[in-house]
Amino acid sequence: MSGHLKALRKVAELDSQILELNRKQKHIPELIQQKRDEVQQATEQLTDKEPKLRNLRVKTELQEKEFQAAEQTAIKLREQINRAKSNKEFQALQHEILSREADNTRLEDAVLAQMQKLDQQAQEREALGEKEKRARTELASEQTRLEAELKRAKAEIERLRQQRADAGKDVPPDIFDKYERLIARRGQTAMVAVVNGSCQGCFMTLRAETIAQLKKRTDLVTCHSCGRILYLEE
Numbered sequence: 001m002s003g004h005l006k007a008l009r010k011v012a013e014l015d016s017q018i019l020e021l022n023r024k025q026k027h028i029p030e031l032i033q034q035k036r037d038e039v040q041q042a043t044e045q046l047t048d049k050e051p052k053l054r055n056l057r058v059k060t061e062l063q064e065k066e067f068q069a070a071e072q073t074a075i076k077l078r079e080q081i082n083r084a085k086s087n088k089e090f091q092a093l094q095h096e097i098l099s100r101e102a103d104n105t106r107l108e109d110a111v112l113a114q115m116q117k118l119d120q121q122a123q124e125r126e127a128l129g130e131k132e133k134r135a136r137t138e139l140a141s142e143q144t145r146l147e148a149e150l151k152r153a154k155a156e157i158e159r160l161r162q163q164r165a166d167a168g169k170d171v172p173p174d175i176f177d178k179y180e181r182l183i184a185r186r187g188q189t190a191m192v193a194v195v196n197g198s199c200q201g202c203f204m205t206l207r208a209e210t211i212a213q214l215k216k217r218t219d220l221v222t223c224h225s226c227g228r229i230l231y232l233e234e
Ligand SMILES: [Zn+2]
Pocket: 199, 200, 201, 202, 203, 204, 223, 224, 225, 226, 227, 228
């Protein structure tokens, strides 16, 4: 019995390794998808920025043109004032020039503010472009790394399954069946250690007779609470 239990423990140990690798392997496509999402998000941000920047550029150019036209008008008025034929005409032109100049200063300030805004937006676009590039590079390298990891995990699982099949040959069929049924029902470790008198599957304190039975090492002993096969650590 002792030898059979040892063989079953080997199977159980391999099962927990396989389980762990399967868990890790399942997580890999999610990790790749996460990186893909990051790229998509960066691309969307960049795409959103483009029309905003274009509109701002058009608006700035229009304001610049308006300012230049106003400047031309002011120049013409200054030429006219030199040719003024009467004092009245001179005063009227002077009044207009002053009011135009105030308008032009406002227009110039607006153009400068608009250009600053444009600069800031262009910088933001530049940063988003860099971010997108970084996300793409990261995706490519992570994908390569994770796919290699997945391949290694698959090969390792295959190797462990082979070992499990070999170890299973040393377990009597009735015990192996019981173990397999437990695995199917619980979908997790079906054979657990006893630590400080409690089952490490459900953490219930075991009865004294169960411990005594385990110490004899002659029978297959199960937990009265969760039904898992128990073993004592050597
Ligand atoms: Zn238990």
